[in-house]
Amino acid sequence: MTIHFNESNKACTLERICPISISETDCNHKIKISVLFNFMQDLAAKSIDTYGHQYSCDGLAKNGLGWFIIRYRVEFDEYPKDVKEIKLQTESRGCQRMTSFRDFEIFDNESGERILRAASSWFIVNLENKSVVNIAQEFPNFLRYEKRDEDLVLQKLKTLGSVDGEKVFKVRYEDMDINNHVNNVVYITWALEALDYDFRCAHNLKTIDVYFKHDVKYGEEIISQVKYDYENLATEHLIKNKNTGDELCLLKVTYY
Incomplete structure (x- = not known):
């Protein structure tokens, strides 16, 4: 490095x-x-x-x-x-x-x-x-943020109003990180696994916006839901706790 x-x-x-x-x-x-x-x-x-x-x-x-x-x-x-x-x-x-x-x-x-x-x-x-x-x-000595003209804008995401498909997953031991919570990358994997196989193979990712809201623990079940926007070639995703209904993660993905 x-x-x-x-x-x-x-x-x-x-x-x-x-x-x-x-x-x-x-x-x-x-x-x-x-x-x-x-x-x-x-x-x-x-x-x-x-x-x-x-x-x-x-x-x-x-x-x-x-x-x-x-x-x-x-x-x-x-x-x-x-x-x-x-x-x-x-x-x-x-x-x-x-x-x-x-x-x-x-x-x-x-x-x-x-x-x-x-x-x-x-x-x-x-x-x-x-x-x-x-x-x-x-941490008063930590570097202070200064905005730049070329900065990307972190997007605000809203929950799904309706869904076109969903899958259920159970949190595995392999999903856990050093904080004893699900690794953030797993949420992204869960979200994209809800996509239709042919749709995913036919398209490339263009942008991804992710908002992590709550964590989930070992053994719990989650529901990965997806909503398609074919006109704008985009999908919206919601990961939620199956038992409590708590929203865990929101995503929006665009494709080309």
């Missing part, structure tokens, strides 16, 4: 090269969407380590705290197919009160062509009482 520091805007970017294995591609030779999100999540964890142990996953865990992602906005230049190696870059954009912001870019490392850019927002959460920490107050 390589760290780049830009003197003009004080941006600190962490970069990593990742080969793509056969197990990380689907039946259409595209990189699995879960792989791309897992790569971004892993690089975010490595990046925050460079800002000091007190901000790292291990450092926060010792104080009963944890990082939780709240929103994603991902825009694909072209969905990656037959790509052998990718280059990931991430930059912590700093915090604004309770929210920390982070950007990503992924490139085809052979051609140099950009695959996607993404924006994300994160909370630090007390793992015992689920309260959200005011990052600016509790």
Whole structure:
């Protein structure tokens, strides 16, 4: 991994090269969407380590705290197919009160062509009482957020009014993360699994917006619901707890 520091805007970017294995591609030779999100999540964890142990996953865990992602906005230049190696870059954009912001870019490392850019927002959460920490107050030395003209906009998502299809899943041990909650990437996988197989094979992802609302635990069942908008080539998704009805995650996806 390589760290780049830009003197003009004080941006600190962490970069990593990742080969793509056969197990990380689907039946259409595209990189699995879960792989791309897992790569971004892993690089975010490595990046925050460079800002000091007190901000790292291990450092926060010792104080009963944890990082939780709240929103994603991902825009694909072209969905990656037959790509052998990718280059990931991430930059912590700093915090604004309770929210920390982070950007990503992924490139085809052979051609140099950009695959996607993404924006994300994160909370630090007390793992015992689920309260959200005011990052600016509790960590006064943490970088402060400054908006840029080229920033992606994190979208507000609304719940589904009606549904065209749904699937039920049970939370597995393999779905759990270090905070003993379902890994955020699993919600995205659940959402897209509700799509019709032929529709998914025939289309490429163009944009993905995700809003994580609540967590779910081992052994619980969830319902993944989808609503198609064929005119605008888009789908809306809702993940909810089957037993309680609580909304867990909202997504909107567009295609080409």
